Amino acid sequence: MAAPGVMDKLVSLCKRRGFVFQSSEIYGGLGSVWDYGPLGTELKRNIKDRWWHAMVRARDDIEGLDAAILMHPKVWEASGHVAGFTDPLVDCKTCKARFRADQLSDGQCPQKPSKHPGEHSTCQLTEPRLFNLMFKTFMGPVEESASVVYLRPETAQGIYVNYLNVLQSSRQKIPFGIAQIGKAFRNEITPGNFIFRTREFEQMEMQFFVKPGDDAEWFERWRVLRMAWHQELGLNADKLRWHQHAEKELAHYARAAYDIEYEFPFGWQEIEGVHNRGSYDLTNHQTASGKKLEYFDQAANARYVPEIVETSAGADRVALTVLVDAYREEEVEGETRTVLGLNPAIAPIKAAVLPLVNKDAMPEMATALFNDLRSRFACFYDDGGAIGRRYRRMDEVGTPFCLTVDGQSAEDQKVTVRHRDTMGQERVGITSVAEYLRERLGS
Ligand code: ATP
Numbered sequence: 001m002a003a004p005g006v007m008d009k010l011v012s013l014c015k016r017r018g019f020v021f022q023s024s025e026i027y028g029g030l031g032s033v034w035d036y037g038p039l040g041t042e043l044k045r046n047i048k049d050r051w052w053h054a055m056v057r058a059r060d061d062i063e064g065l066d067a068a069i070l071m072h073p074k075v076w077e078a079s080g081h082v083a084g085f086t087d088p089l090v091d092c093k094t095c096k097a098r099f100r101a102d103q104l105s106d107g108q109c110p111q112k113p114s115k116h117p118g119e120h121s122t123c124q125l126t127e128p129r130l131f132n133l134m135f136k137t138f139m140g141p142v143e144e145s146a147s148v149v150y151l152r153p154e155t156a157q158g159i160y161v162n163y164l165n166v167l168q169s170s171r172q173k174i175p176f177g178i179a180q181i182g183k184a185f186r187n188e189i190t191p192g193n194f195i196f197r198t199r200e201f202e203q204m205e206m207q208f209f210v211k212p213g214d215d216a217e218w219f220e221r222w223r224v225l226r227m228a229w230h231q232e233l234g235l236n237a238d239k240l241r242w243h244q245h246a247e248k249e250l251a252h253y254a255r256a257a258y259d260i261e262y263e264f265p266f267g268w269q270e271i272e273g274v275h276n277r278g279s280y281d282l283t284n285h286q287t288a289s290g291k292k293l294e295y296f297d298q299a300a301n302a303r304y305v306p307e308i309v310e311t312s313a314g315a316d317r318v319a320l321t322v323l324v325d326a327y328r329e330e331e332v333e334g335e336t337r338t339v340l341g342l343n344p345a346i347a348p349i350k351a352a353v354l355p356l357v358n359k360d361a362m363p364e365m366a367t368a369l370f371n372d373l374r375s376r377f378a379c380f381y382d383d384g385g386a387i388g389r390r391y392r393r394m395d396e397v398g399t400p401f402c403l404t405v406d407g408q409s410a411e412d413q414k415v416t417v418r419h420r421d422t423m424g425q426e427r428v429g430i431t432s433v434a435e436y437l438r439e440r441l442g443s
Pocket of ligand 1: 154186188195196197198199200201202203270271272273312313314315316317318
């Protein structure tokens with residue numbers, strides 16, 4: 001049997017250590033829907049907080065929003081999603097499986113031996129049909145077409161329809177942006193690769209509203225800023241690149257689009273899109289709603305519908321990216337050490353407090369230290385098993401620091417700080433540990 005690849009190992013680590021579980025696992029799971037466990041929740045929250053800080057808190061020209069998932073169905077007509085948010089789909093009459101017509105060479109026919117759809121002599125693929133990716137549901141007690149609502153397939157529309165509300169209430173002026181983090185749903189035909197492509201996911205989107213004609217300049221600025229954000233997350237720069245959408249790839253709304261791609265074990269794939277949407281969205285909503293969505297620019301003494309530059313990243317995709325990028329195995333004294341070399345700023349646990357043994361006042365000292373630190377940092381207390389094993393458990397979930405209280409601690413009032421990446425150790429005074437961590441975690 002072939003050795004398991006990085007993705008298999010990561011999926012298993014994520015389950016074993018409480019990062020990500022399959023949804024409804026006891027019922028056999030639900031296709032491409034995943035739940036985040038205790039450590040995964042912390043990791044994803046840290047990623048989202050970091051994004052929110054960079055996009056909203058640290059800037060004067062971006063405001064936050066938390067729009068509802070359910071929106072008036074006319075939103076999705078005006079946005080072009082009802083007519084155009086489709087993938088071409090083919091069915092196989094033999095095996096009843098469905099495939100994306102434009103991704104047959106990546107698809108897998110369920111028949112054995114393993115081949116691409118259409119390659120077995122018994123395959124009978126239909127002509128491609130367009131399949132809308134939006135999930136439909138009903139609002140109110142009657143299940144009829146008049147009460148159909150959609151689970152939003154992107155968070156952006158909630159921003160467009162609220163742009164004047166935010167502008168007026170925050171007293172912003174163009175150029176300015178609105179940022180939002182929230183759930184989106186797509187009935188993907190060929191989901192997969194763990195949390196890379198799922199049917200329920202979270203987006204971190206920002207729409208930047210600019211004066212017509214300023215779009216190209218802002219588009220370039222946002223490209224630079226967004227790539228820098230991913231690099232500052234600690235991702236390996238060699239595994240990041242730009243992909244420019246060719247004319248035929250461009251979405252119905254886009255004037256120009258670039259994807260930030262990461263090289264996953266399953267190939268180069270998009271993790272974030274930066275799109276120049278022009279005035280497509282606001283113009284369409286203005287026409288469909290009959291409400292003016294113009295901005296009065298006092299400085300220019302002009303009225304116009306702003307143009308929009310969008311940055312759209314998936315929180316789950318970024319979480320997968322940091323996990324893949326951080327995962328490594330090393331040989332240490334004849335044993336394999338698994339390490340998640342996460343940027344300490346997003347690590348789910350920042351420091352573990354470990355009494356060397358459960359006697360001689362060590363647990364008391366360790367508990368006091370833990371109680372002192374936990375209000376400021378995500379900490380973990382572990383007194384179970386040999387110290388080497390405890391270090392390894394922390395390495396595997398990316399904890400940058402272990403703080404060990406040993407026999408000498410009562411005498412010199414110091415603990416051993418053990419570093420995840422180098423495994424180096426140093427003694428630090430107990431009263432200085434919080435400051436020591438703060439300096440290294442930037443918090
Ligand atoms: P793809 O081509 O991979 O389906 P897309 O071009 O449709 O992505 P966008 O509509 O630009 O994606 O969405 C912006 C971001 O939202 C993507 O870069 C990705 O990070 C995230 N995203 C989109 N679809 C999914 C999904 N099914 N599962 C997880 N994340 C997603």
